[in-house]
Amino acid sequence: MNIGELAKRTGLTPSRIRFYERIGLLTQVERLPNGYRSYPPEAVTALGLIATAQAAGFSLDELRTLLPSDLAEWDHAPLVEALHQKVQDIENIQEKLAESKAQLLEVLGEIEAKPEDMDCATNARRVLARFGLMRTKE
Amino acid sequence: MNIGELAKRTGLTPSRIRFYERIGLLTQVERLPNGYRSYPPEAVTALGLIATAQAAGFSLDELRTLLPSDLAEWDHAPLVEALHQKVQDIENIQEKLAESKAQLLEVLGEIEAKPEDMDCATNARRVLARFGLMRTKE
DNA sequence: GTTGACCTTAAACTTAACGTTAAGGTTATA
DNA sequence: TATAACCTTAACGTTAAGTTTAAGGTCAAC
Numbered sequence: 001m002n003i004g005e006l007a008k009r010t011g012l013t014p015s016r017i018r019f020y021e022r023i024g025l026l027t028q029v030e031r032l033p034n035g036y037r038s039y040p041p042e043a044v045t046a047l048g049l050i051a052t053a054q055a056a057g058f059s060l061d062e063l064r065t066l067l068p069s070d071l072a073e074w075d076h077a078p079l080v081e082a083l084h085q086k087v088q089d090i091e092n093i094q095e096k097l098a099e100s101k102a103q104l105l106e107v108l109g110e111i112e113a114k115p116e117d118m119d120c121a122t123n124a125r126r127v128l129a130r131f132g133l134m135r136t137k138e
Numbered sequence: 139m140n141i142g143e144l145a146k147r148t149g150l151t152p153s154r155i156r157f158y159e160r161i162g163l164l165t166q167v168e169r170l171p172n173g174y175r176s177y178p179p180e181a182v183t184a185l186g187l188i189a190t191a192q193a194a195g196f197s198l199d200e201l202r203t204l205l206p207s208d209l210a211e212w213d214h215a216p217l218v219e220a221l222h223q224k225v226q227d228i229e230n231i232q233e234k235l236a237e238s239k240a241q242l243l244e245v246l247g248e249i250e251a252k253p254e255d256m257d258c259a260t261n262a263r264r265v266l267a268r269f270g271l272m273r274t275k276e
Numbered sequence: 277g278t279t280g281a282c283c284t285t286a287a288a289c290t291t292a293a294c295g296t297t298a299a300g301g302t303t304a305t306a
Numbered sequence: 307t308a309t310a311a312c313c314t315t316a317a318c319g320t321t322a323a324g325t326t327t328a329a330g331g332t333c334a335a336c
Binding site: 053080086094105111 | 190193195214217218221222224225228229231232234235236237238239241242243245246249250
């Protein structure tokens with residue numbers, strides 16, 4: 001599979017895939033005699049995993065240090081530890097997200113609890129004041 | 139309260155607070171006769187909320203357009219919609235995170251299930267191949 | 277009355293995560 | 307055989323969200 005095909009299958013752009021290779025996230029891609037990059041089917045899964053991890057809050061830099069390039073030198077203990085750490089990280093992010101979500105829902109609840117007889121501006125003031133968002137007057 | 143004090147209380151840097159003002163996130167701060175910025179106590183809460191919203195995934199640009207400088211012109215519907223969208227976004231991320239976590243735990247499980255008689259490198263290969271993480275050989 | 281901690285501005289610099297462009301080689305197809 | 311649709315590299319551009327620097331003015335203390 002060449003890069004255009006891989007791009008299509010992963011939804012990433014070719015430039016982005018080349019970029020990942022440039023920063024060492026993807027190692028030595030096979031080359032055809034003409035210089036074209038040739039990817040195995042698993043590349044799709046690998047890129048999918050990278051995308052997911054990124055969405056989960058991992059930086060490309062983190063990912064690079066996490067994915068060992070040489071499997072033969074792969075050292076059991078550090079990776080297991082890294083994985084455990086990542087699970088912990090994910091749990092921390094999950095907690096933060098839950099808080100953020102709760103806060104957003106609280107704001108939404110406040111806004112929707114607008115008394116029938118109150119106009120929007122007043123309600124805005126009430127809600128924002130409730131959350132310390134009121135700006136200092138001009 | 140001047141900027142150093144506000145910085146201390148919010149945990150932000152003065153440069154960051156000035157930056158927020160520059161991009162229009164904080165409007166006309168009061169100035170003392172000597173030109174120093176002077177903040178009311180609510181500024182602490184406001185900055186805290188900005189930080190929270192940022193952590194919730196709002197960009198500074200989004201925040202600026204969402205937080206109108208003139209409360210009288212505050213438009214109810216778009217803000218409510220934006221908030222709902224953010225909740226949805228958070229839920230999507232949460233789902234992906236849960237998947238990522240499950241996947242990591244699965245990897246960990248696989249690693250720990252290494253047959254007694256298999257060496258580490260082979261086990262690594264076995265596990266990573268199992269998850270499509272195998273890199274193309276050199 | 278000067279030292280040090282604080283404040284001011286404008287502008288340049290940084291980092292992450294890409295994207296774009298230029299200049300060219302390759303491959304499929306009509 | 308030509309032409310579109312691929313691919314290559316290298317280098318420069320972009321956006322977000324700041325930080326740093328340079329060149330000063332102000333304030334509290336000793």
